[in-house]
Amino acid sequence: MTVVRGTEVRSGVPIRITNVSKTFGEDEERPFLALKEFNADIQVGEFISVVGPSGCGKSTLMLMVAGLLKRSRGDISVAGKSVTKPITDVGIAFQDHLLLDFRSAMGNVMLQADIRGLPRKKIEARAHELFEQLRLTHAMNKYPRQLSGGMRQRVSLVRTLVHDPSVLLMDEPFGALDALTRLQVRRDLEALWLRRRPTVLFITHSVEEAVGLSDRIFVMSPSPGEVVEEIKVDLPRPRPIALGDAPEFGAYVDRIHRHFERMGVLHGVGVPVTSED
Numbered sequence: 001m002t003v004v005r006g007t008e009v010r011s012g013v014p015i016r017i018t019n020v021s022k023t024f025g026e027d028e029e030r031p032f033l034a035l036k037e038f039n040a041d042i043q044v045g046e047f048i049s050v051v052g053p054s055g056c057g058k059s060t061l062m063l064m065v066a067g068l069l070k071r072s073r074g075d076i077s078v079a080g081k082s083v084t085k086p087i088t089d090v091g092i093a094f095q096d097h098l099l100l101d102f103r104s105a106m107g108n109v110m111l112q113a114d115i116r117g118l119p120r121k122k123i124e125a126r127a128h129e130l131f132e133q134l135r136l137t138h139a140m141n142k143y144p145r146q147l148s149g150g151m152r153q154r155v156s157l158v159r160t161l162v163h164d165p166s167v168l169l170m171d172e173p174f175g176a177l178d179a180l181t182r183l184q185v186r187r188d189l190e191a192l193w194l195r196r197r198p199t200v201l202f203i204t205h206s207v208e209e210a211v212g213l214s215d216r217i218f219v220m221s222p223s224p225g226e227v228v229e230e231i232k233v234d235l236p237r238p239r240p241i242a243l244g245d246a247p248e249f250g251a252y253v254d255r256i257h258r259h260f261e262r263m264g265v266l267h268g269v270g271v272p273v274t275s276e277d
Helices: 058-065 105-109 111-116 120-133 149-161 179-196 207-213 247-262
Strands: 003-005 008-010 015-024 032-042 047-051 073-078 090-093 167-171 199-204 216-220 227-232
Touching: 015 058, 032 058, 032 073, 032 227, 047 058, 047 207, 058 073, 058 167, 058 199, 090 149, 105 111, 105 120, 105 149, 111 120, 120 149, 120 179, 149 167, 149 179, 179 207, 199 207, 207 247, 216 247, 227 247
Parallel strands: 047 199, 047 216, 090 167, 167 199
Antiparallel strands: 003 008, 015 032, 015 073, 216 227
């Protein structure tokens, strides 16, 4: 689905999440409520982040949107259709790049064509385009063991995007990268997203990453996870790589940190440390 708004083309689709909860072990004596009444109306081409502490149901939410995990209550629709099985028009990225050691970078990307039965020439042309945009042309014929962590994650990003999915579901995709590489890959992701505008659901522990990438952020409580605030991020795009220099960026980050301080996830945010002799 492609939506044209003025001169902007958006290839994403809407996602609606209505009163969705997930309980594990519902038939057991002590069931575990992981996610509580999550609601979101995600517009075509929006970049949405969900940020919160470990165990608050972020990844569970993403798996339910993908149709890989059954919800306990509520409804999820993608492109107006209720999700009752795994969705296909999707690109999924995890913290682990999940590249096959015995395939080259291009071979790993072309798995999308092989598994989905897509025209190889078209997918290969798109792959070349993405490799060039991510400055990875020299790495196309190399194997994962020959690439740095950041390069492997960018190859994974090419594989996620090569079939032009309408929806991107990303679960801590930069979590294994060092700080500088995370900044670069974050900027690369934003640049690629701005070209096609798929709808993105981005799961992260990093408040700074969420503010750096998102149109809106859903801030989650500790388990059972529920939304404590939905924040619209009003910052110009493309966003600078050194976001910390902008006072507006710091205000968003502090606003989210304060939530985590009140919930006991963080302690002493902004409070000077003193010692007693």
